[in-house]
Amino acid sequence: MTADTLRQTVTIxxxxxxxxxxxxxxxxxxxxFPGCTVTVTRSGMVPVDGKSMLSLMGLxxxxxxxxLLEVSGPGAGxxxxxxxxxxxxxxxxx
Amino acid sequence: MEIKxxxxxxxxxxxxxxxxVETEGIQIPRRFIDKARANEEIERLHQAFKDAVAxxxxxxxxxxxxxxxxxxxxxxxxxxxxxxxxxxxxxxLLITQKSFSAEYAVSRTMRRHAKALAxxxxxxxxTRTADLxxxxxxxxSHLVGQPGNPLQNLQGPAIVLAHxxxxxxxxxxxxxxxxxxxxxxxxxxxxxxxxxxxxxxxAVVGLGRFLMDVSGGDEIIxxxxxxxxxxxxxxxxxxxxxxxxxxxxxxxxxxxxxRDLPAETxxxxxxxLLGNIEFPTESAHCGERGADxxxxxxxxxxxxxxxxxxxxSEQYEAYTSVVRAIGPNKPVVIxxxxxxxxxxFHLADQYLNEKNPSLGVRSVRLCLRNLVLFKTQLRAIxxxxxxxxxxxxxPMVSTLMELRQCKMILADVKEELEEEGIAFNRKIPIGTMVxxxxxxxxAEEMAKEVNFFSIGTNDLIQYTLAADRTNExxxxxxxxxxxxxxxLIDRVIRAAATQNIEVCVCGEMSGDPLYAMLLLGLxxxxxxxxxxxxxxxxxxxxxxxIEEAKVVAxxxxxxxxxxxxxxxxxxxxxxxxxxxxxN
Numbered sequence: 001m002t003a004d005t006l007r008q009t010v011t012i013x014x015x016x017x018x019x020x021x022x023x024x025x026x027x028x029x030x031x032x033f034p035g036c037t038v039t040v041t042r043s044g045m046v047p048v049d050g051k052s053m054l055s056l057m058g059l060x061x062x063x064x065x066x067x068l069l070e071v072s073g074p075g076a077g078x079x080x081x082x083x084x085x086x087x088x089x090x091x092x093x094x
Numbered sequence: 095m096e097i098k099x100x101x102x103x104x105x106x107x108x109x110x111x112x113x114x115v116e117t118e119g120i121q122i123p124r125r126f127i128d129k130a131r132a133n134e135e136i137e138r139l140h141q142a143f144k145d146a147v148a149x150x151x152x153x154x155x156x157x158x159x160x161x162x163x164x165x166x167x168x169x170x171x172x173x174x175x176x177x178x179x180x181x182x183x184x185x186x187l188l189i190t191q192k193s194f195s196a197e198y199a200v201s202r203t204m205r206r207h208a209k210a211l212a213x214x215x216x217x218x219x220x221t222r223t224a225d226l227x228x229x230x231x232x233x234x235s236h237l238v239g240q241p242g243n244p245l246q247n248l249q250g251p252a253i254v255l256a257h258x259x260x261x262x263x264x265x266x267x268x269x270x271x272x273x274x275x276x277x278x279x280x281x282x283x284x285x286x287x288x289x290x291x292x293x294x295x296x297a298v299v300g301l302g303r304f305l306m307d308v309s310g311g312d313e314i315i316x317x318x319x320x321x322x323x324x325x326x327x328x329x330x331x332x333x334x335x336x337x338x339x340x341x342x343x344x345x346x347x348x349x350x351x352x353r354d355l356p357a358e359t360x361x362x363x364x365x366x367l368l369g370n371i372e373f374p375t376e377s378a379h380c381g382e383r384g385a386d387x388x389x390x391x392x393x394x395x396x397x398x399x400x401x402x403x404x405x406x407s408e409q410y411e412a413y414t415s416v417v418r419a420i421g422p423n424k425p426v427v428i429x430x431x432x433x434x435x436x437x438x439f440h441l442a443d444q445y446l447n448e449k450n451p452s453l454g455v456r457s458v459r460l461c462l463r464n465l466v467l468f469k470t471q472l473r474a475i476x477x478x479x480x481x482x483x484x485x486x487x488x489p490m491v492s493t494l495m496e497l498r499q500c501k502m503i504l505a506d507v508k509e510e511l512e513e514e515g516i517a518f519n520r521k522i523p524i525g526t527m528v529x530x531x532x533x534x535x536x537a538e539e540m541a542k543e544v545n546f547f548s549i550g551t552n553d554l555i556q557y558t559l560a561a562d563r564t565n566e567x568x569x570x571x572x573x574x575x576x577x578x579x580x581x582l583i584d585r586v587i588r589a590a591a592t593q594n595i596e597v598c599v600c601g602e603m604s605g606d607p608l609y610a611m612l613l614l615g616l617x618x619x620x621x622x623x624x625x626x627x628x629x630x631x632x633x634x635x636x637x638x639x640i641e642e643a644k645v646v647a648x649x650x651x652x653x654x655x656x657x658x659x660x661x662x663x664x665x666x667x668x669x670x671x672x673x674x675x676x677n
Contacts, residue, residue, distance in 0.1 A: 024171035054180055
């Protein structure tokens, strides 16, 4: 990752894990930043494309799992906070 | 090439194209396209994706209104999945590089992802594979434009692959279009298996999870003799199976030539081979296969899929039509209603909350609690009895008291008919099925009360070993060769002999060539089976002496595990008749 890559780690608190609905909200939010590259990584696993539902589905982020969000490109800061927000918002709902 | 092993339930070999029912439910018309048409194919693909996305959004809208936004959101996720650029790119590559049709490429790709997800083995996320199947189905339906039940709208011959088929789905399969079927669930004696045998469709069940490894349109070999299916066989395997297919056909043809010959050992001991039937039209199969009569006429079909009970005259017609088709001098054993927990029945509504239906109110237990229903059937059977050699049989009798109650009600009905001046055979033979271990253990006492026994091995095995015959996880426990089962059968045969009454075996066991010598050697002289099995069993009987059979039975009874028994019987059967198919 280049120097302007922003990172933040999120812990999954929801008993259902990072499931289809928050995942969809996440992808939708990520796609609002077409210039940004978004990757999601579970510790010890290969980073996956944060704009691909299919790839995210393979994450298997269960409750307690930590995932690392990495965003680079124009507007990365805004994108990262939006994504983190989506995460928290969706998990707060339940 | 991939090989899967399951339980063979209907013999024969078939080679054809996979139609996966339930998950995709859509028949893939062709697997490959002309390379020059790849662009057209990709255009079709994009249109189908657009339509599928629109469907997902429409679903979202509808579900939002119906159930709330949090549920509609699931379909928003579906739309995002379909719109995933990685997905369509992957499918396009299969079309341009491998000349796959759009349908086949979609199916292969979705299955690959579903399999990868399932391999993660996280129960929490297992429903996601269902989401992928849902999407696959939606895209395919736009590509193929083929609504409705795929089994009813076959576009060409196919090998049907499913998680499970219901007995009625199986019964409605068209053998000309469905070359064979294979299912993940199911056991040797399920009704689906029985129907496959009746239709003569090669079938393998109890394969465990395999649908994820198969795509609609794959080439499939179903080997119903050995219980094997092969996905995308290599050239050599396909050749080998084409030869096997021809051989099986000619062996079956030779068996048919035995039709008019008696089932007699080489030293002149005659056995009676009867047919098991469910529908009146099947009496024709009995004649075609040279059956000596009907040893088991199941009457459940009259009661299924309807809201009222069949009336007396409707039943009388059904029974009489079989008696007429079989002829006045051949036995027709009519079994009274034997509805179990695995069959739908409107009367059973009141027993829906049973925790353990197979140990609950079923068969005679149900009849003895619904006397109007029971008496109506008994009247119809008695009236049919004046047209031929009709015999009446009570299923699932567990105690002597139950048997006596049944007989008492039969006596009541006879008296009523007598008073009304309606003709029937006053001496109609009465029999009981022996399929509950308690009845087998009390066989000597039971034998004093009836004219014949019929050993229902399917249930007897299930109840003796406490193993559900349709549960593939315990299917291995369920074996006709289990020494416990053999001892019970032996006991029942001996009890019948002491009272000099007839005894028959009418479960799947009697049609399995593996057990023919054993049963004969134990002293059985009547076997009732799916008519299709009669020629093969007859061939075995005609190849041995009764002394040989007795030795085989004595030896088989010495083993203490089902495996040893079955291995020994397999050896002996192959020795006698090398071309016979034993599992």
